[in-house]
Amino acid sequence: MQVTDQEILQEFNTKGGENTAFNKLVKKYQERLYWHIRRMVLNHDDTDDVIQNTFVKVWKGLPKFREEANLYTWMYRIATNETITFINTNKKRMATSMDEVGQELRSQKANDFFTGDEIEIKLHQAISTLPEKQKLVFNMKYFDELKYEEIVEVVGGTAGSLKASYFHAVKKIEDFIKNND
Amino acid sequence: MFNENENIENQAPNLFGLKGRNSFKTPKNYFSELEDKIMTENTSLSEFKNQQSFKTPEGYFEGLTAKIEANTSPKQGKLITLFSYKTLAYAATVAVIVTLSFFMYNKGGEEVTVLTNDTLLAENTVAFEDLTLEDYFDEITDQTINLDAIEFEEVNLEEIETDEYSVLLEEIELDPTTLISYDDEWSLFE
Numbered sequence: 492m493q494v495t496d497q498e499i500l501q502e503f504n505t506k507g508g509e510n511t512a513f514n515k516l517v518k519k520y521q522e523r524l525y526w527h528i529r530r531m532v533l534n535h536d537d538t539d540d541v542i543q544n545t546f547v548k549v550w551k552g553l554p555k556f557r558e559e560a561n562l563y564t565w566m567y568r569i570a571t572n573e574t575i576t577f578i579n580t581n582k583k584r585m586a587t588s589m590d591e592v593g594q595e596l597r598s599q600k601a602n603d604f605f606t607g608d609e610i611e612i613k614l615h616q617a618i619s620t621l622p623e624k625q626k627l628v629f630n631m632k633y634f635d636e637l638k639y640e641e642i643v644e645v646v647g648g649t650a651g652s653l654k655a656s657y658f659h660a661v662k663k664i665e666d667f668i669k670n671n672d
Numbered sequence: 673m674f675n676e677n678e679n680i681e682n683q684a685p686n687l688f689g690l691k692g693r694n695s696f697k698t699p700k701n702y703f704s705e706l707e708d709k710i711m712t713e714n715t716s717l718s719e720f721k722n723q724q725s726f727k728t729p730e731g732y733f734e735g736l737t738a739k740i741e742a743n744t745s746p747k748q749g750k751l752i753t754l755f756s757y758k759t760l761a762y763a764a765t766v767a768v769i770v771t772l773s774f775f776m777y778n779k780g781g782e783e784v785t786v787l788t789n790d791t792l793l794a795e796n797t798v799a800f801e802d803l804t805l806e807d808y809f810d811e812i813t814d815q816t817i818n819l820d821a822i823e824f825e826e827v828n829l830e831e832i833e834t835d836e837y838s839v840l841l842e843e844i845e846l847d848p849t850t851l852i853s854y855d856d857e858w859s860l861f862e
Binding site: 510513514517518521522525526529530535539542543546547550599603604605606607608610611614633634658661662664665668669 | 697706
């Protein structure tokens with residue numbers, strides 16, 4: 492049975508329990524955070540850098556973490572901020588436009604880092620055309636299936652505005668896939 | 673047009689047909705290695721935090737206090753050096769600066785007197801109680817005036833307009849260095 496966030500925090504706050512608690516936290520969330528980052532940066536090596544930076548921040552911030560807050564969305568927010576910072580810092584070499592995303596994914600396909608078909612490449616190309624916040628909302632809702640209230644904790648805003656944003660994103664992507672088939 | 677009330681998945685079949693697929697791949701054993709990498713990076717420093725690797729002989733600190741007391745002599749008075757080369761050097765420098773300043777200040781044997789308004793007033797004016805009208809005019813003009821020869825008009829001060837008053841003052845030719853105020857001047861006509 493998987494350990495709960497409260498149990499991890501309790502163990503972390505116990506003297507001598509920091510390392511084992513942190514180990515459990517990494518084991519529990521590393522994949523989810525990895526894929527969240529990967530869908531934004533696309534490249535595995537970049538994702539590897541960002542996720543390590545994320546867990547450094549989590550380790551440093553855990554002693555001050557308020558237990559009434561949601562641990563997962565807190566870590567998600569750190570991962571999101573680290574991803575955005577990474578993208579902004581490396582804008583020049585990163586695949587951000589639709590064409591660059593297509594090129595990147597086809598290149599990864601050649602190296603067995605991406606096994607999706609052309610329609611999946613189109614999906615990611617469509618996602619790359621969305622504004623940054625809308626892209627985040629879409630990814631968290633569509634791929635990670637977070638609730639709107641949880642997404643609010645990560646990107647801010649209201650559940651209503653995020654729902655509207657998600658609907659618009661879905662329409663844009665659906666039209667893109669239909670028109671570029 | 674999207675209907676928010678209707679099931680979104682029905683409205684975007686192409687998109688939701690792809691749902692659940694994850695075509696991104698990672699290197700073999702990536703996540704197990706990532707766990708180790710993260711743990712090493714974040715926890716290794718904390719392991720050393722409370723370690724003290726330097727060792728001392730057994731009972732060292734207990735004997736240290738006694739050793740220090742034994743090496744110090746309570747009867748020996750504390751020798752305080754009054755003069756040191758450093759202090760003398762500082763004092764000599766200050767003395768030289770003061771001496772040089774004194775000579776530069778008194779250069780050429782000129783006496784410098786600071787003049788205040790009171791000093792100027794005292795040197796350039798005569799006390800009014802000692803001053804006669806003749807003395808006054810002698811003071812402010814170069815000519816010696818025989819007051820008896822002058823016919824003075826009776827002047828009604830209240831009838832004098834401002835401009836006439838100004839003209840009167842101009843005729844008197846006030847010397848600004850005498851430092852007599854207009855009020856004092858005016859009192860002479862009363």
